Amino acid sequence: MASHTAPSEAERHAEHGAGRYFVVWAILLVFTGLTVLTGRQDLGAWNIWIAMAIASVKATLVVLFFMHMSEASGANRLVFLVSFVFMAVMMMGVFGDLWTRNEMTLPSAAPSTLGPEL
């Protein structure tokens, strides 16, 4: 068994002070402020990408340091990260459809639900 040679999970949980958590918390708060600042400005199509980039950085910090993914064993990293991979596959599949659609097939092209104008 690999467990004889590989360091145990408990050993891998390296000793570090509580200060690290406060640093991560402060960075998360700064990014929250940043996302509020940029979020309410009209940057056109950039808004969503900036917001998602900030959210991804925040999520990565939470997963790596608060959830100790940086110290987790390989199997644990794999199962969690694979769920994000499948989420991306699902999104790409759907967006492959949406982005290649003809304008007329979008609901915005549908006639008004109020019925035809007389």
Place this chain on the structure above:
Amino acid sequence: MSSSDGHAHARHPYLAEHFETIEKQDHAVRLGMWLFLGTEVLLFAGLFLGYTVYRHFYHETFHEASRTLNLAMGATNTIVLITSSLSVALAYHAIKHGERKKCISLLVFTIVCACAFLVIKAFEYQHKFAEGALPGQFYHFKEVTGPGANLYFTIYFLSTGLHAFHVIVGMSVLIWVLRGVIKGKYGPDYYVPVELGGLYWHLVDLVWIFLFPLLYLI
């Protein structure tokens, strides 16, 4: 492996019969938790996908509707959740180092934060109910009337509702963990329940990190 030779030293009090060592048990328990968290990500992924599709269809309306949410309350809730994530991480750190009293107060603080989140959310919901910004056919909000407006609020209530449900579950888990800590069940040699309860709470924070910009800022 029914014989007990080789177990010269006393078995760990929390070691289940079917595990050889506490390390193997901890490994299995952690893997199980991460698998569960993976399924939670996929559960919310469905809602995020629904959101992206309808946002693509009704871009303008979604933008307009997001501006009617209370940004101050949403941002406050984000700070509350991030701070509670910090306190639960510190509680884990404390119990690992045998600081039981500190762990108890940090867990209590986390649970108070969870309550604060729910109270703020309830005020937001109440406001939306009063305005008529309700899902589907119950929608009668005057400010946003474009096509897809009711869909935005359907997604808003579904995703924040499911998230609030997770807050309630996470809070219950933390209360159960707190009970164990008060009873003195956990310490430097056994703290996995505190760790896993904390992991669940961080997931609740993680989901909100994405929900907040998508609903309030887009």
